[in-house]
Amino acid sequence: MMRLVLALFVACSLVGSPLRADPHVHGTLAPAALPGGSVYQLKLRLEPAAGPSLPLASFRGRPLVVTMFYSTCTTVCPMLALAMSRTAAALTSEERAGTSFLLVSFDAGRDTPAKLAEYQASHHLEAPTFVVAHASAGDVRALAAALGIRYRQLPDGSFSHASIITLLDRDGVPVTRTQVLAAEDEGFVASLREALKRP
Amino acid sequence: MRALLAVLLAALAALAAAAVGAERARIPEGDFTPVVAPGTNQKDVHVAAFELDRTPVTNADYLAFVRAHPEWARGVTPALLADAQYLAHWAGPTTLGRDADPEQPVTHVSWFAARAYCEAAGARLPTWYEWEYVAAADERQRDARQDPAYRERILSWYAQPSSRRLPPVGKTPPNVYGVLDLHGVIWEWVEDFGGLMISGDSRTQGDPDKLQYCGAGALSAEIRDDYPVLMRMALLSSLEAHFTTRNLGFRCARGGSQ
Numbered sequence: 001m002m003r004l005v006l007a008l009f010v011a012c013s014l015v016g017s018p019l020r021a022d023p024h025v026h027g028t029l030a031p032a033a034l035p036g037g038s039v040y041q042l043k044l045r046l047e048p049a050a051g052p053s054l055p056l057a058s059f060r061g062r063p064l065v066v067t068m069f070y071s072t073c074t075t076v077c078p079m080l081a082l083a084m085s086r087t088a089a090a091l092t093s094e095e096r097a098g099t100s101f102l103l104v105s106f107d108a109g110r111d112t113p114a115k116l117a118e119y120q121a122s123h124h125l126e127a128p129t130f131v132v133a134h135a136s137a138g139d140v141r142a143l144a145a146a147l148g149i150r151y152r153q154l155p156d157g158s159f160s161h162a163s164i165i166t167l168l169d170r171d172g173v174p175v176t177r178t179q180v181l182a183a184e185d186e187g188f189v190a191s192l193r194e195a196l197k198r199p
Numbered sequence: 200m201r202a203l204l205a206v207l208l209a210a211l212a213a214l215a216a217a218a219v220g221a222e223r224a225r226i227p228e229g230d231f232t233p234v235v236a237p238g239t240n241q242k243d244v245h246v247a248a249f250e251l252d253r254t255p256v257t258n259a260d261y262l263a264f265v266r267a268h269p270e271w272a273r274g275v276t277p278a279l280l281a282d283a284q285y286l287a288h289w290a291g292p293t294t295l296g297r298d299a300d301p302e303q304p305v306t307h308v309s310w311f312a313a314r315a316y317c318e319a320a321g322a323r324l325p326t327w328y329e330w331e332y333v334a335a336a337d338e339r340q341r342d343a344r345q346d347p348a349y350r351e352r353i354l355s356w357y358a359q360p361s362s363r364r365l366p367p368v369g370k371t372p373p374n375v376y377g378v379l380d381l382h383g384v385i386w387e388w389v390e391d392f393g394g395l396m397i398s399g400d401s402r403t404q405g406d407p408d409k410l411q412y413c414g415a416g417a418l419s420a421e422i423r424d425d426y427p428v429l430m431r432m433a434l435l436s437s438l439e440a441h442f443t444t445r446n447l448g449f450r451c452a453r454g455g456s457q
Contacts, residue, residue, distance in 0.1 A: 036278035145310060145393060145440035146279060152394030155238040160394070 034060075039146050040172035046104065046133035049116035056143070057172070063195040064100045064168040068140075068149050068161065070107035071119040076163050079181040081123045083165060088129060090189045098196055101130045106144070106151055106159045108137040147174075169195045221252040221260065223453065224377040231332050231342065234428045235395070246332045249455025251325060254368040254379050255387065255448045256316060258289075259301035261308070264316050266293055271315060280311040284443045302367040304385050304448040310440040313388045313449035322451035324390040327435075329452060331428060334381040336374040344425055353427040356383040361446050382427070386434060388449040396436040 034040055040057035047053045065087060069077040084101050091099065103125070105111035111119075113134050119125075120132040135143065144151055151161035166177040167188065175195055178188040228248040237244050265272050265286075272293065273286040286307050290296020299305075308316075310324075317323050325333075337343035344350075366384060373379050381387075438447075 034277075038277070038279060041277040041279040141390065142311070142314075142440075148439060150393040150436075152391070155241045155244075 035171050035173050037174070038172035039066075039143075039168055039174065042139075042142055042146055044135060044139040044142055046102075046131070046135050047113050048131050048133045049113050049120045050127050059100050059102065059168075060172055061170055062098055062100055063170060063192060064102055064172070065165060065192065066102040066104070066147065066168060067163070067165045068104050068106055068144055068147070068151070070105050070159055070161075071111050071115055072107070073158065076181070078123070080163055080165070081125065083178075083181045083185075084130070085123075085125065086184050087165070087189060087192070090184055091192070095193065095196055096129055099129070099192065101125070103130070103132045104135055104140065104143060105133070106140055106153075106161060107157075108135065108140050110157070148177075167192055167195060169198065221254055221256065221450070223250040224253050226251055226329070226333055226376050226378075229332065229341070231335065233328060233331050234425045235432065237328075244328050246328055247454075247456035249325075249329060250453040251329070251333055251376075251378055252322075252450035252452070253373070253377055255304035255385060255450045256313075257301060257368055258295050258299045258303050258305045261286075261305035261316065262293065262295060262301075264319060268315070268319060271312060276312065278441065280441060281309040282441050282443055285309060285312065287443075288445065300367065302369075303365045304368050304380070306365065306385060306445050306448045307443040308388075308448060309443050310388050310392060310438070312443075314390070316449070317451035320451055322453045324388055324449060325452035326455075327389045327391050327395055327432075329455060330381075330387065330389050333374070333376055333378050334428075336376060336378075338372050338374060341375055344428075350425075350427060353382045357427070357430065365446070385446050385448040386431065386444075388447065389435065392435040392438060393440070395432045 034057075040060055042056055044056050045053050046056055065084065067080055067084060069080050071077075081103065084103065088096055088099070088101055105116060111134055116132045116134060120127070120130065125132060147164065147166050149162050149164050151159050153159050162179075163181060164177050164179055165188070167175045169175050176188060176191045178185040180188070226246075226249050228246060230243045230245050232243050236242050269275060273289065274292055276285060284307055286292075288298045288307055290298070295301060314324055335342045335344050337346065337349050340346070368384070369379055371379050371383050374381070
């Protein structure tokens with residue numbers, strides 16, 4: 001019995017102490033710390049029109065062009081979708097393959113993933129470059145707040161909302177944003193190319 | 200027997216709930232006319248019954264939260280979720296010090312932080328309509344907004360310098376619902392602070408010149424001379440979710456429809 005206790009004690013001190021003494025042993029294995037200003041600091045989940053649910057932070061590692069919309073919006077939202085497509089079309093196929101485009105619906109109640117799948121198809125937003133996603137009402141509020149997109153649901157169920165397209169770098173830090181929807185925003189596309197060049 | 204058991208269980212649950220967090224007031228459902236109309240052809244909103252903390256969250260309450268959730272300690276919370284002034288008046292990350300009395304309302308907290316606190320308490324932030332509905336009351340009436348004395352009192356608070364030391368919570372007279380400190384102490388975060396001043400007219404959404412706010416036209420204020428509420432809405436609308444200020448705190452709500 002005594003020998004067993006002693007053996008355990010030795011084993012613990014051998015295994016336990018080096019780890020405790022040098023926290024960097026762990027640090028080297030973990031991914032680099034997320035910048036404080038990264039939108040991926042939000043712990044929220046998306047339910048894409050196609051595929052399983054995923055954390056927002058799963059876009060980390062590639063530049064992300066993100067906006068918020070809702071599918072029954074007939075006025076500005078089609079222009080938002082068009083502006084996203086236009087930005088994607090301005091890239092080379094190689095650049096496009098390295099970028100993600102995300103549209104998250106304000107309408108947590110009615111824009112189910114199935115509804116969004118219809119929207120994605122009818123607006124020719126091709127997967128996997130484009131992700132059209134549902135999120136819970138609480139997560140929609142948090143994401144809109146982090147992106148500075150103000151909105152309000154009106155009594156008829158529609159939404160009054162700011163139309164803003166944001167570029168996040170590989171770590172999720174906002175780089176630039178645009179409200180130009182009617183034509184290509186060349187400055188935005190240039191910023192996206194810059195973000196693609198950076199590791 | 201089963202009914203008796205159910206009653207006992209309900210009573211136990213109520214006791215357990217009452218033991219945690221701030222005291223709450225039960226707010227009955229009702230219709231009211233908010234200062235800014237919800238939509239083009241609609242003046243009134245229906246507020247479902249809900250519960251609201253009687254007083255704002257205090258420094259002591261928030262300190263207990265930070266101890267239990269170290270990711271919300273000053274210096275640890277990322278910049279996305281709280282600016283550099285987060286809890287700046289505390290002596291240390293888990294020390295209140297001389298500039299933060301335990302019974303004062305906690306301020307220098309962001310919307311994200313306020314939300315996390317309420318969520319940890321099994322609650323949520325109130326919506327603007329819930330807040331405005333309860334704040335329309337005085338000690339005797341559910342809607343005192345047309346009463347000159349009610350307005351005078353609120354405006355006199357606005358006239359005070361914001362550099363004064365915050366009073367402890369619970370020192371103002373309770374309104375008819377038993378809720379205190381809605382006026383005269385601090386500004387309070389609400390869940391939907393970002394959308395308050397957006398026009399309710401969705402028809403303007405297609406105008407490319409107004410795309411920024413998708414209809415940031417003139418607001419159709421129903422009660423145009425209700426400056427206290429309009430001022431509060433203007434202040435909240437000017438904030439961003441990571442902002443913190445020395446006069447901005449919060450309280451939590453439960454139940455209701457959101």
